[in-house]
Amino acid sequence: MRTSWADAVDNAASGSDSYGVRGASHRPAYVPPHLRNRSPTPEHMAGPATSNNGPPPANDRLGYSGQTSGSGSRWAGPRSDYGRPGNGSGGRGGRGGGWGNRGGAWGGRESEANPFGNDDVDGHEEIALDQESSGINFDAYEDIPVETSGVNVPPPVNTFAEIDLGEALNLNIRRCKYVKPTPVQRYTIPISLAGRDLMACAQTGSGKTAAFCFPIISGIMRGQAVAVQRPHGFRTVFPLALILSPTRELSCQIHMETRKFAYQTGVKVVVVYGGAPINQQLRELERGVDILVATPGRLVDLLERAKVSLQMIRYLALDEADRMLDMGFEPQIRKIVEQTDMPPPGANGRQTMLFSATFPREIQRLASDFLSNYIFLTVGRVGSSTDLIVQRVEFVQETDKRSHLMDLLHAQKDNGFGKQPLTLVFVETKKGADSLEYWLCGNGFPATTIHGDRTQPERELALRSFKSGKTPILVATDVAARGLDIPHVSHVVNFDLPNDIDDYVHRIGRTGRAGKTGLATAFFNDNNMSLAKPLADLMQEANQEVPQWLTRYASWAAYGGRNKRSGGRFGGRDFRKERAGGGGGGGGMDYYGGAGAPSAWD
Ligand SMILES: Nc1ncnc2c1ncn2[C@@H]1O[C@H](COP(=O)(O)OP(=O)(O)OP(=O)(O)O)[C@@H](O)[C@H]1O
Numbered sequence: 299m300r301t302s303w304a305d306a307v308d309n310a311a312s313g314s315d316s317y318g319v320r321g322a323s324h325r326p327a328y329v330p331p332h333l334r335n336r337s338p339t340p341e342h343m344a345g346p347a348t349s350n351n352g353p354p355p356a357n358d359r360l361g362y363s364g365q366t367s368g369s370g371s372r373w374a375g376p377r378s379d380y381g382r383p384g385n386g387s388g389g390r391g392g393r394g395g396g397w398g399n400r401g402g403a404w405g406g407r408e409s410e411a412n413p414f415g416n417d418d419v420d421g422h423e424e425i426a427l428d429q430e431s432s433g434i435n436f437d438a439y440e441d442i443p444v445e446t447s448g449v450n451v452p453p454p455v456n457t458f459a460e461i462d463l464g465e466a467l468n469l470n471i472r473r474c475k476y477v478k479p480t481p482v483q484r485y486t487i488p489i490s491l492a493g494r495d496l497m498a499c500a501q502t503g504s505g506k507t508a509a510f511c512f513p514i515i516s517g518i519m520r521g522q523a524v525a526v527q528r529p530h531g532f533r534t535v536f537p538l539a540l541i542l543s544p545t546r547e548l549s550c551q552i553h554m555e556t557r558k559f560a561y562q563t564g565v566k567v568v569v570v571y572g573g574a575p576i577n578q579q580l581r582e583l584e585r586g587v588d589i590l591v592a593t594p595g596r597l598v599d600l601l602e603r604a605k606v607s608l609q610m611i612r613y614l615a616l617d618e619a620d621r622m623l624d625m626g627f628e629p630q631i632r633k634i635v636e637q638t639d640m641p642p643p644g645a646n647g648r649q650t651m652l653f654s655a656t657f658p659r660e661i662q663r664l665a666s667d668f669l670s671n672y673i674f675l676t677v678g679r680v681g682s683s684t685d686l687i688v689q690r691v692e693f694v695q696e697t698d699k700r701s702h703l704m705d706l707l708h709a710q711k712d713n714g715f716g717k718q719p720l721t722l723v724f725v726e727t728k729k730g731a732d733s734l735e736y737w738l739c740g741n742g743f744p745a746t747t748i749h750g751d752r753t754q755p756e757r758e759l760a761l762r763s764f765k766s767g768k769t770p771i772l773v774a775t776d777v778a779a780r781g782l783d784i785p786h787v788s789h790v791v792n793f794d795l796p797n798d799i800d801d802y803v804h805r806i807g808r809t810g811r812a813g814k815t816g817l818a819t820a821f822f823n824d825n826n827m828s829l830a831k832p833l834a835d836l837m838q839e840a841n842q843e844v845p846q847w848l849t850r851y852a853s854w855a856a857y858g859g860r861n862k863r864s865g866g867r868f869g870g871r872d873f874r875k876e877r878a879g880g881g882g883g884g885g886g887m888d889y890y891g892g893a894g895a896p897s898a899w900d
Pocket residue numbers: 432433434475476477478479480483500501502503504505506507508654655780781782783807808811812
């Protein structure tokens with residue numbers, strides 16, 4: 299078997315353990331001489347947990363770079379991500395721990411790496427509190443419809459100051475430049491702090507990550523969750539919170555975000571995911587963990603090896619919960635939640651929070667097995683996108699797709715910006731992704747790919763290369779459809795449309811995030827007949843221009859099967875209401891910014 303780059307890093311890194319990291323709780327972490335007296339590398343600069351200081355560059359796809367010459371494109375250039383096997387690793391160098399009384403003494407808090415990538419370690423930096431600095435356009439959310447159902451729903455808040463999240467967490471919120479909570483945060487944080495289970499459905503890019511992270515971190519900080527002493531096992535760790543997500547990249551992203559929120563709170567966050575060396579993750583776990591972020595497969599592996607016990611879990615969050623409970627993941631999730639020592643849902647057990655932008659009715663039914671007396675919340679026209687994303691659909695035959703894409707890209711690069719806008723192109727298959735990337739590069743468009751056949755270091759490298767703008771085109775399969783928060787993605791192209799309208803919603807949600815605008819273009823042809831009706835409906839709901847030909851296709855197409863939008867017009871209503879003939883029990887609906895506004899719900 300070929301030794302992967304990540305393994306090489308792992309082997310190299312394991313050498314450092316002999317300096318006292320592994321298991322030696324009182325010795326400081328080894329810091330190489332050239333890094334001494336320097337501030338620690340911000341992890342988010344260095345990439346997710348498995349990589350850093352990789353071996354010297356080596357081109358893993360020779361033969362591509364030559365393709366660009368002579369294309370005449372201003373974009374022409376070598377594929378700059380290839381051959382630069384990842385970097386970044388997480389949490390190793392320089393972080394001594396600082397977890398105080400919890401989970402053992404691993405050194406002083408002052409040695410915790412600053413995840414903000416600036417020098418504001420003490421929080422003394424001037425933090426501008428104007429709305430603009432938050433980078434989020436709150437006006438875009440003024441009239442957003444919100445609906446809650448369930449008994450005794452705690453009221454929403456308008457500001458972070460109204461909620462007692464704890465001083466250290468508040469400081470981190472300011473460091474993140476979050477001036478006020480987004481609608482989903484306004485509603486879910488009080489619900490979660492009240493200890494209630496929650497199923498929350500809110501539009502893509504609307505701040506769901508913080509919505510589940512803040513209450514978890516705050517709860518752990520308050521010590522509610524550690525009222526009972528955690529047991530000590532032989533190399534078994536006992537996290538207090540578990541955050542599950544469907545993809546490795548999303549887990550890494552959640553980990554990085556959570557580390558920012560938890561900075562200097564004493565709450566330790568660790569990520570585990572497949573495709574990366576397990577030994578390195580084990581060592582990270584052994585240094586202490588309060589919040590474990592994981593992909594299901596790797597977690598099951600660790601549970602089977604008895605390296606992780608879920609006995610002390612007080613908080614369980616499922617991000618992209620509908621994906622986590624669909625056919626692909628459900629058995630693993632049931633295993634983790636129902637067949638381990640994880641406390642049951644309910645008052646003396648764990649608190650469970652499920653989040654997504656889409657929540658088909660049948661998935662809600664499954665999900666209710668994991669919840670106790672929960673509150674259902676929908677923010678925005680759920681299952682829809684925001685009006686912030688301009689959606690276009692164009693009729694393009696299969697054979698014309700490439701030239702059509704090239705036209706779009708050419709039109710884009712002529713728009714006068716100094717940097718090429720980031721464009722995310724979704725295709726159906728992994729082979730299709732490689733082939734399109736090859737063709738794009740050959741035509742002078744720097745592109746890279748992310749899909750399940752690439753190694754994890756290659757996937758991480760591709761994502762970094764895209765984020766940095768080195769390769770401003772990322773060709774992706776659905777592995778990149780959910781959750782990824784990449785700033786400045788200005789265009790999402792559905793080169794191949796998905797079969798499921800919910801997948802379309804998540805894909806286009808990679809643009810138009812946090813109140814910003816974006817463009818989504820879909821190539822439609824006869825192969826996408828089954829999507830015609832739900833796509834036309836969705837576009838209409840989002841006030842988009844629906845081409846007449848699509849309306850005609852929509853009226854021809856049989857409307858049913860998997861693309862029937864579950865839960866009525868907005869696809870995200872509490873299924874208990876339908877079951878109980880309208881009584882989800884209490885709750886109600888109001889508007890962000892004004893009570894008593896007329897109902898936008900059918
Ligand atoms: N209160 C806030 N103020 C300003 N920015 C915020 C706030 N909350 C979140 N954000 C930013 O909004 C962006 C989107 O947040 P996040 O990734 O959590 O969205 P999401 O709802 O989980 O999206 P998706 O459905 O695609 O997973 C992030 O860049 C995040 O930092």
